[in-house]
Amino acid sequence: MAEPIRLDYVVPGDDFTRAGEASADLKSRLKSLGFPPAAIRRAAIALYEGEINLAIHAGGGRITVALTPERIEMALDDEGPGIPDIALAMSEGYSTAPDEVRSLGFGAGMGLPNMKKYTDEFSIASTVGEGTHIRMAVLTAG
Template sequence: MSEETLCFHFDVDGDDFTSAGQASVQVKKLLRELGVSPEVIRRVSIAMYEGEINMVIHAGGGKADVLVDETSIVIILTDEGPGIPNIKQAMQEGYSTAPDNVRSLGFGAGMGLPNMKRYTDHMEIESAPGKGTTIKMTVEL
């Protein structure tokens, strides 16, 4: 990160599935104003949106920080949810612990984390049962 890093902070409300995605919409607008290319904006906003949905489904909400500098966009998602017992298993496409009602809303197919990895250049997950989850995703510019 260079000295000129722009930082944006968002609180993700865990009580309302309807509002999930608001932070991603904001980030999309901000990046557009900053003149970031449409392809990069799309990758960042999809990855962050999936992360937001995950925080609402599994963790009762959380926080999202987005750092932008000349070389990269970094998204850091932090929650105090139940944590992920087996990260390798959670990364498999199709593996899901989401409740059935989430599936009826169009999510919970075990695509969230794989999508986040697919659309970003680097992704790190720190998580343990009872200790919440922190996910750091980087998209190079």
């Protein structure tokens, strides 16, 4: 079996206008690699929400993508403040985003729920004061 294609991105923490560059790049690469359109859209939306979170909450972070014909795997790692109550953070409408973020069109408390909704596999681990680690996968046949 061929080795997975690996893509690495760094999301800056100080420039909200650049959040979304990684997901836009992933989307165009998946298109040129011939992945199914529905899988591309789900993966791109989930990663975009993740990028926004990295920029808003975590002071930036790293994204690692691994591609095989069957799976689009995305790992998001940051060294931000962490999430004290993951169950609460996963509920729709819960947000700790400041008004400034809301004025930018985000912070509606839909980020993590959207990421889970659009992916086939989703896991999150977080330690307060150390950071958050998210693993997501979209199955191309799903």
